[in-house]
Amino acid sequence: MPINTTPSELLGVDLTAVRDWMDTQGIGSGDLTAVSPIGGGTQNIMLGFERAGIHYVLRRGPRHLRPHSNRMMLREMTILRALAGTTVPCPTFVAGSEDTEVLGAVFYLMLAVEGYNAADGLSPAHAADGSVRHHMGLAMVDALAELGRVDPASIGLTDFGRPDGFLERQVGRWNSELESYTLLRGYPDVLLPGVDKISSWLDDNRPRHWTPGILHGDYHVANIMFDRVEPKVTAIVDWEMATIGDPLLDLGWIFAMWPERDGAPDLLESSLAAAGGLPTRAALLERYTANTDRDLSAIDWYTALAGFKLGIILEGTYARACSGQASTEVGDRLHRYALQLFERTLRFLD
Numbered sequence: 001m002p003i004n005t006t007p008s009e010l011l012g013v014d015l016t017a018v019r020d021w022m023d024t025q026g027i028g029s030g031d032l033t034a035v036s037p038i039g040g041g042t043q044n045i046m047l048g049f050e051r052a053g054i055h056y057v058l059r060r061g062p063r064h065l066r067p068h069s070n071r072m073m074l075r076e077m078t079i080l081r082a083l084a085g086t087t088v089p090c091p092t093f094v095a096g097s098e099d100t101e102v103l104g105a106v107f108y109l110m111l112a113v114e115g116y117n118a119a120d121g122l123s124p125a126h127a128a129d130g131s132v133r134h135h136m137g138l139a140m141v142d143a144l145a146e147l148g149r150v151d152p153a154s155i156g157l158t159d160f161g162r163p164d165g166f167l168e169r170q171v172g173r174w175n176s177e178l179e180s181y182t183l184l185r186g187y188p189d190v191l192l193p194g195v196d197k198i199s200s201w202l203d204d205n206r207p208r209h210w211t212p213g214i215l216h217g218d219y220h221v222a223n224i225m226f227d228r229v230e231p232k233v234t235a236i237v238d239w240e241m242a243t244i245g246d247p248l249l250d251l252g253w254i255f256a257m258w259p260e261r262d263g264a265p266d267l268l269e270s271s272l273a274a275a276g277g278l279p280t281r282a283a284l285l286e287r288y289t290a291n292t293d294r295d296l297s298a299i300d301w302y303t304a305l306a307g308f309k310l311g312i313i314l315e316g317t318y319a320r321a322c323s324g325q326a327s328t329e330v331g332d333r334l335h336r337y338a339l340q341l342f343e344r345t346l347r348f349l350d
Contacts (some may be wrong), residue, residue: 012063013047014103021102025095027109028052039120043317044069044240048112056094060107064325072240073106074098075160079214079242080110082155088147089225089235115225115234119270123228130277135231137278138287140224140254143233145291148213148247161244163212170305171199174312181315186322192315192338194346198308201349207298210246217241218310219250220257221270249309251288252302255281256310256341267337304345311341 019032028051038046038057047058059076061069073096080093096108116123118136126132152160178195181187216223218241225235257267263276272278279287289296314334321331 012104013045013058013060015049017102018058019051021097022051022109027095028054044073044238055112056109057091057112058107058109060103060105062326064320065105066320070100070106073108075242076239077106077108078160079157079239080108082157082160083150086150086155088150089143089233090239091235091237113225113235113237115227117222118224118226118272119222119268121271122275123226125229126226126231126272127275130275132231133272133275133277134279136226136272137284139226139231139233140219140221141251141284141287142291143224143236144216144219144247144250144254145288147216147236147250148292148294150214152212152214152244157214157244160242161215163244166212166245167206167210170309171202174309175199178312178315181319184319184323184325186324187319191335192311192342194342198304198342198345198349202301202305202308205298205301207295207301209295210248211294212244213247215243215245215247216250217243217245218313219253220268221266221272222268246302248294248296248299248302249306251285251296252299252304252306253310254284255299255303256306256344258284267340300348304348307341307345307348311338311345314338314341 015032015035022028030052032049032051034055035047035049038048044062045060049056049058059073061073077093077096080090083090084093091110091113094109094111096106097103098106100106118126122133126136152158175195178190178192182189216236216239218238219236223236223238224233225237226232227234258281259266259273259278262278262280264273266273285296285299315338317326318331318335318338320326321328
């Protein structure tokens with residue numbers, strides 16, 4: 001795709017500005033080629049392209065920036081820099097810009113990751129063998145356990161989050177987020193069921209003791225890149241919600257979205273879940289337990305919190321769609337997922 005492709009055709013990204021900025025950073029030379037939008041995310045813009053024979057991915061906030069979009073991109077840049085050199089599978093950070101004058105938002109470049117997203121479709125090797133898919137599920141938990149073993153201070157992330165009071169803040173923080181949606185035109189009332197019931201249960205059953213660590217914050221199959229042949233995670237992507245908190249919330253995130261039976265859809269209706277063969281939640285828990293010294297006795301609480309928090313996050317896209325700031329099609333789909341999460345959580349509490 002030539003450099004003179006119009007910005008509107010590529011999600012509003014000015015390719016000439018990208019090329020000129022890369023020149024100032026000394027990153028390759030010549031035109032940007034093979035430019036194409038990368039799907040999978042609903043919250044941010046991603047473009048893949050080549051320059052001087054190297055494959056890059058550009059990532060920035062959505063076309064309609066939310067109040068914290070630029071700050072979240074800065075945090076994502078920080079953690080990718082810090083994780084370089086660890087055993088955690090993640091993209092290789094190249095460079096980023098805090099100057100919003102370049103593209104209208106904070107953005108960064110990373111090297112393209114070898115692998116693919118199994119939410120959208122399966123490679124022939126993975127589609128053909130249920131035992132391989134079983135190990136893909138276990139590999140997701142192994143990568144998560146690897147992240148949970150990293151000491152934040154050892155990689156310079158001492159000030160990356162506020163672990164003190166992290167669990168105590170969660171219910172109030174996300175209830176406030178949900179209430180803020182009612183300020184958007186077209187979304188006058190909270191539409192998610194059982195908010196007060198779930199909130200009360202979470203407050204009443206909160207774990208008293210936990211160990212801080214790196215929390216990805218949005219850990220699910222759509223944010224995992226797999227090798228095309230082996231059941232191996234090549235990268236965990238989309239780190240914008242990462243912080244220093246309780247890593248067990250990431251495990252609860254997996255459980256909140258996992259298929260309820262073999263071959264049933266997961267919350268994202270992924271190709272991986274539809275193909276079947278995935279391990280049960282019990283098998284995932286056993287695998288994680290074997291690779292951590294964390295106390296997993298309250299995993300049901302983390303699963304309920306994950307359903308509550310993720311449902312509210314997804315509902316935010318629906319609220320923005322109601323006010324014309326996001327795709328109606330995407331907003332309706334994520335609203336459906338949010339309702340499913342709350343309904344699942346209410347059934348669990350009952």
